[in-house]
Amino acid sequence: MERHDVVVIGGGLTGMAAARRAHQLGLRVLVAAATPGSLPYTSGAMDLLGVYPTETRHYRCSPWEALSELVECDPEHPYGKVGLGGVRSAWDEFAAHLAAGPLGYHCQPADNVLLVTSAGTLKPTHLVPHSMKHNVRAWESRESTLVLGFERLMDFSPEHVVQTLRERWPGLRAARIDATALLEDSRRICVTELAAAFERDAFRQRFADTVRPMLGGARFLGLPAVLGFEGVRPVCDELEQLLGLPVFEIPMLSPSLPGMRLTEVLKADLLRQGVTLLQGRPVRLEREADRVRAVVWQGSASERRFETDDVILATGRFFGRGLVAHQGGVREPLLDLELDLPPSRDAWHMQSFLGAPGHPINRVGLTTDAELRPLDRRGAPVCTNLRAAGAILGGHDWVREKSGAGISVVTGYAAAERVAAAREGA
Amino acid sequence: MNDTRQRMLEALLQQGGDGCVSCGACVAGCPVADWNEERLDPRRIVRLIQYGVGDRVAELDWIWHCTTCGRCGYTCPSGIDVSTLVQAARALVPHDRSPGQIQQTADLHCTTGNNMQLTSEQWLETVEWMRDELADDVPDLEVPVDRCGAEHFLTINSKLPMYYPEDLQDIFRLFHAAGVSWTLSSSWWEGTNYAMFTGDEATWEHTLRQQVDRVHQLGCRTMAYTECGHGYYATLTGLQRFGIPHRFRVVHVVSLYAQWIREGRLRLDPSRNPGRFTLHDPCNAVRKAVMAGIPSIAEDARLVLDHVCEEWVEMTPNRDANYCCSGGGGALIAGFKRARTHHGRTKVEQIDRTGAAQVCSPCVNCLDALNNLAQDYQRPWKPVHLWTLLARAIVS
Numbered sequence: 001m002e003r004h005d006v007v008v009i010g011g012g013l014t015g016m017a018a019a020r021r022a023h024q025l026g027l028r029v030l031v032a033a034a035t036p037g038s039l040p041y042t043s044g045a046m047d048l049l050g051v052y053p054t055e056t057r058h059y060r061c062s063p064w065e066a067l068s069e070l071v072e073c074d075p076e077h078p079y080g081k082v083g084l085g086g087v088r089s090a091w092d093e094f095a096a097h098l099a100a101g102p103l104g105y106h107c108q109p110a111d112n113v114l115l116v117t118s119a120g121t122l123k124p125t126h127l128v129p130h131s132m133k134h135n136v137r138a139w140e141s142r143e144s145t146l147v148l149g150f151e152r153l154m155d156f157s158p159e160h161v162v163q164t165l166r167e168r169w170p171g172l173r174a175a176r177i178d179a180t181a182l183l184e185d186s187r188r189i190c191v192t193e194l195a196a197a198f199e200r201d202a203f204r205q206r207f208a209d210t211v212r213p214m215l216g217g218a219r220f221l222g223l224p225a226v227l228g229f230e231g232v233r234p235v236c237d238e239l240e241q242l243l244g245l246p247v248f249e250i251p252m253l254s255p256s257l258p259g260m261r262l263t264e265v266l267k268a269d270l271l272r273q274g275v276t277l278l279q280g281r282p283v284r285l286e287r288e289a290d291r292v293r294a295v296v297w298q299g300s301a302s303e304r305r306f307e308t309d310d311v312i313l314a315t316g317r318f319f320g321r322g323l324v325a326h327q328g329g330v331r332e333p334l335l336d337l338e339l340d341l342p343p344s345r346d347a348w349h350m351q352s353f354l355g356a357p358g359h360p361i362n363r364v365g366l367t368t369d370a371e372l373r374p375l376d377r378r379g380a381p382v383c384t385n386l387r388a389a390g391a392i393l394g395g396h397d398w399v400r401e402k403s404g405a406g407i408s409v410v411t412g413y414a415a416a417e418r419v420a421a422a423r424e425g426a
Numbered sequence: 427m428n429d430t431r432q433r434m435l436e437a438l439l440q441q442g443g444d445g446c447v448s449c450g451a452c453v454a455g456c457p458v459a460d461w462n463e464e465r466l467d468p469r470r471i472v473r474l475i476q477y478g479v480g481d482r483v484a485e486l487d488w489i490w491h492c493t494t495c496g497r498c499g500y501t502c503p504s505g506i507d508v509s510t511l512v513q514a515a516r517a518l519v520p521h522d523r524s525p526g527q528i529q530q531t532a533d534l535h536c537t538t539g540n541n542m543q544l545t546s547e548q549w550l551e552t553v554e555w556m557r558d559e560l561a562d563d564v565p566d567l568e569v570p571v572d573r574c575g576a577e578h579f580l581t582i583n584s585k586l587p588m589y590y591p592e593d594l595q596d597i598f599r600l601f602h603a604a605g606v607s608w609t610l611s612s613s614w615w616e617g618t619n620y621a622m623f624t625g626d627e628a629t630w631e632h633t634l635r636q637q638v639d640r641v642h643q644l645g646c647r648t649m650a651y652t653e654c655g656h657g658y659y660a661t662l663t664g665l666q667r668f669g670i671p672h673r674f675r676v677v678h679v680v681s682l683y684a685q686w687i688r689e690g691r692l693r694l695d696p697s698r699n700p701g702r703f704t705l706h707d708p709c710n711a712v713r714k715a716v717m718a719g720i721p722s723i724a725e726d727a728r729l730v731l732d733h734v735c736e737e738w739v740e741m742t743p744n745r746d747a748n749y750c751c752s753g754g755g756g757a758l759i760a761g762f763k764r765a766r767t768h769h770g771r772t773k774v775e776q777i778d779r780t781g782a783a784q785v786c787s788p789c790v791n792c793l794d795a796l797n798n799l800a801q802d803y804q805r806p807w808k809p810v811h812l813w814t815l816l817a818r819a820i821v822s
Contacts, residue, residue, distance in 0.1 A: 035503045040451065192454045196775050230742055231779070255454045264743055271745070279746060280500040280507075280717040299719015300510075301663035319503060 003307045004030045006419050007295040009334070010314030010322065011279050012037025013405060014390025016266045017094060017412030018312045019275050025420040029275050030306055032297055034282045036263060038319045042404070043123065043251035044225070044258020045115050045132065046098070046105070048091060049079070050124030050402025055357045059124050063112050063406075064088075076395045078407050081370055082414045090413035091406060095127055101265055104130030104233050114139055118156050118224065118252040120164025124402050129258055131227060131236045134248035138220040144171035146218040147250070148211065151178045152189040155252050156224035175214055182206045194226040195257055198235050208242035218245065225249040225257050230264055232257075285311070285334055291385050310419045313374070313388040314412060317365070322392040330364060332392070337374045337382060340367050340394045358397040365394030371422070372415050389415040430518050434480025437514035438472065438506075445504035446472045452498035452508060457750045457769045458491045468498045468508035475511065484515040490525050491765050494623070494755035495709040496717060500746060507717075509755075517625025524624045526760035532621035536629045539636070540584040540616040550612060552587040556594040564822070569598050569610065572644065576609035578682070579646035579674070581617030581637075583654050583790040596817035597652075603693075603820045604686045608650065614640040617652035618791075619660035623756030631668045634661060638672050649676045653811055655710030655789040656754070662720040677721075678711055680788050680812060684726035687733050693821040699735035704782035706741070706796065706809075707748040708789035716746055727788055730812060734819040738786070741776050749773050751787070753795025770799040777807055788812040 006022050008015045011033025022029045051059055052066040053073075060066040067079060067087060074080050079087055098105035107127045113136045114122040128136060138145045149158035158174035165172055179189055183197060197203040215221065221239075227249055228235040239247045251258055270277060278297055286294040292311045297304040315322030315334070324333050330341060341364055342348055348361040366374045366388045373381040374388050389411040391398060398404040438444075452468040453459045459467035466488045474483050483489060492512045499507025521529045531541045538544070544552075550571060557569040570576060580601070586593050601608050614637045621629035641649055651658040658678050665672060686692050707713070707724055715722045724745045731738045741748065752770030773796070777785055787793040787809045796809035 035505050036451075036501055038503065040501075041449070041503070188460050190453075196772070199779060200775075254449050255451050260454075264747070267747075277746075278716055280496075280505075280713070281719070282505065297719055299717060301666045301718040301720060304719050321505070 002304075004028050005308070005423070006310040006312060006416070007032060007306055007308040008312045008314055009033070009283055009295065010037060010316060010320065010390070011277060012039045012314065012316055012320055012390070012408065013266075014314035014316070014408040014412040015312075016270060017409040018314055018389055018416045019270055020266075021090075021413040021416035022312075022419065023270070023273050023275055025416060027416070027420060030295075030308070031270065031275060031277045032283045032295055032306070033277070033279045034321060036279060037316055039263045040260045041254040041256055041319070042259040042262075043115070043117065043256060044129050044262050045123065045125040045251065046095075046127035046405040047124070047402040048112070048126040048406035050112050050126075051400060054397055054400040057356050059112075061111055063126055064110070074395070078393045078396050078411050079403070081368065081372065082410050086414055087406070087410045090410045094409045094413070098127060101269070102230055102233060103261055103265055106130060106133045116161065116165070116222070116250055118161060118250050120161040126406070129261075130233050131225070131249040131258070132251070134220055134246040135222065135250060137246070138222065138248060139169070141219075142169050142171060143219040144217060145169070145173070145220040145222055146215060147172065147174050147222040148214070149174070149176045149224060150189055150194065151176050152180070153191075153194070153224065155191060156250075161222075161250065173218070177210055177214075182210065191224070191226045191252070191255060191257055195228050198226065199228045199231050204235065204238060204242065208239065212243060215243065215245065221245055221247045222250050223247065225251050229257070230261055232261060283334070287335070287383065290381075290383055292383050309423070310385045310387070311383075312412075312415045312419065313386060313392065314390045315392055317391045320391070323365070330361075332366065335382065335386075337366055338376050339364055358400045362397045362399065363395060365392050365396075367394055371418050372411065387415040387418060428481060430481035430484055431478060433518060434475045434483055434511070434514060435478070437511055438475045438480070441506045441510060442504060443472055443475065443506050446476070446506055447504065448473075449503065451501045451503060455497040455501055455747070455749065457493060457495065457752055457772055458488070458765075471508055471511055472506065483511070484518045487525070487762065489515045490760045491757065491762055491769065492755060493709070493750045493752065493757045493769075495750035496714045497709075497747070497750070500713055500717065513625060516623070517627075519624075521624050521626045525762070526756075528620050528756040528760055529624045529626065531759060532624060532626055532629050535616055535618070535620065535633050539614050541618060541620065542584040542588040544584060544587060546612045549587055549615070552591055553594065553610060556591050557598060560595045560598055564599060564602060567598065567602055570608065571610045572612050573609035575645050576607045577646065578606060578608040578648050578650040579641045579644060580608055580610055580650045580679075581652045581657065582610065582615055583617045583652055583657070585790055585794075593811065593813065596811070596813045599817045599820060600683075600813055603822070604691045606686070606691070609644060609646065611640055611644065617654050618657040619664070620756060620759075622656065622660040622664070630660060630664055631670075634664045634668065635670060637661075638665075638670055641672070641674050647674055649674055650682055651676055651678050653679060653788045653790060653813060655708030656791065659710035659714055659718065659720070663718050678723045680711070680723040680730065681721065681726045683812065683816060684729045687730060692816070694733050694816070694819040695821045696734055696736050696819060698819045699815050701736065701784065702780070702782045703731065703735045703738040703784050703786050703815075704741050704777060704780040705731055705738060705744070706751060706785055706787040706792055707745055708787065708792045709748070709750050709754055711789065712748065713746040722746075723788065727786075727812065730816065731786060734815040739780050739782060741780055749776055751792040751795040752799060753791055758791055758795050767799070767802045770795070770802070774799050774803045774805060778805070783807055785809045786812055786815060
């Protein structure tokens, strides 16, 4: 039997942020995650609040201005529960950490930025990794830019990016190269093989030699996000030297290297600090009256039981399996916690699939008190030592708000701080 | 639906396999995805079963290329572990029709007590020979055999007496220096269990029960499992699976080394292992251990490396996310050599990126697979056991 101050359930962005903060506050932390969560599937860009109010689809240049309106108007939103000061301190600390780390996140603290995606859309976001810094700048400048793809890489079409943006960006051009000719042996062309190739000196040289004559006076070079694993930053810098122009990555669909890199880097940080991380098997919770007494790791051969003072539930929504949907309803599978579901199934969705206000079901999640403790039907905390954080919380629509990373980090920090404060009070 | 199809479908549903969204996360870390004209990957195994033709999975060579490293299950957002589907499919193949020497090895283990058919006399002669050679260097050396009441019952991979007897000297030197109570056994000392890989549960259980009986006869409180990933995994999960009562705990030797260092039992000089090292995490003793709910050796191996060599660097990814050596799951002795070499390219690149001259691999099976890769890819780096580094670093 092993004992911890706090067990975080969920190893996505929320879980890792909560664990980071809990460790900073001197708590003995364990992270137990059934799956890697949705972080490896993300663009790697970190959203805080890009659109508010969602009904008007209003893109906000300043996330802070939008946030102060949100906190004022919507106290039940996770940001409302944490408050502006809490949002700011958590986000600033996490942003500084990512900036100092190997991925060199870049931030214009006051402003949101627009990021060019592989769909040719412009994604409002707040923090971008070093490898996407010039993605933002290229769009801002609209200067002559070459978007380069790879033959047989099914996940990325440079022509598609250019076609979507050309009207607003006349200097944007598409081209492709045949990467098989640059690889030593015949390989499949996929994001991970290319990432491994870009981390090799010889491949970068050959790549630069092939691409140089194609630049034709371009001021920026855009590539799919395949420029290496965690070593992406030096790869980018070296390509810029070899080619003599700024190079940037364009985020793609899954498997998404920028999301995978961020996952690995955050995990490595926690491991370095001595936090235990378990991933790959489900857990169950042992309750005793109004407390969670232990978290049980359900190994395929044997169970491991972890006694703990506090638990932070960071299991995400449907993709992370924090919520499970079936025909008749939606359930929180670990404790069957109360969800603020619309009264009838008909009320889950609107008539318009992509309508601006968003579907009511998208706002469904746990209702909590200011301590972030999930509440039962009568409005009382289900367990005194159970807190929830991240996407599983109700009252937000992170996809439309462009607030996913922010809600994860901010509520993860807030949950850890509330655990620490409650221990001190006790 | 025929029986095989039904059983594969049940195995998939047990894994929550209806949740596969074909995202490809499993493919990104799979050492054996996309090999030759079959172009198979874990997703396609799931699809075949979903489409109701799961019996075809059992006919594919691919299930023997698969090293059952479990990285697919670790990384899957829906929690589907394709390596367990592969295990289920292998169990449906008559054992005598499994490729290469996996079953043959398991059968020898069952009938002779070790994979190499060594008699007790041959085994003990080798032990004596190595002890005598070492005795010049370590005058008060003792190598206990069949010592009743010893604390640790040490298992040994039978490849050592057969092919690498000098490694025994490293192990003897190390256990001697630690000053612990330990013993070798004249019978049922084998530190592997290949029957797990063909799904031959009867042999797996039989050999395990014999070994458990032997530990009980000698009255040891721990079974110190030698540097082998799958043997450790097969023993700890097998004890659970077959409900075998036992009065000892199973500890991986790497965890013992770490304990000895923490207790100050070993005086070590890291400068005896100069140059840059890196660490290969054996799947069975790290990722698969965590997922089975048994102790992982990841942190203990790192603590030991911190004390025995001048410099070591991590591979990326590492620990639970590490890539297989290409020889796991019985692949090392399943034939398909050309495919195995191809599958190892990810591992080779991972090692290359560290710039290390030696790759520490606390698993005999991984070490052999890595040796093969170094040869086939003409790489200068050399795999090395943890016991070798420790034995070299010991200050007497």
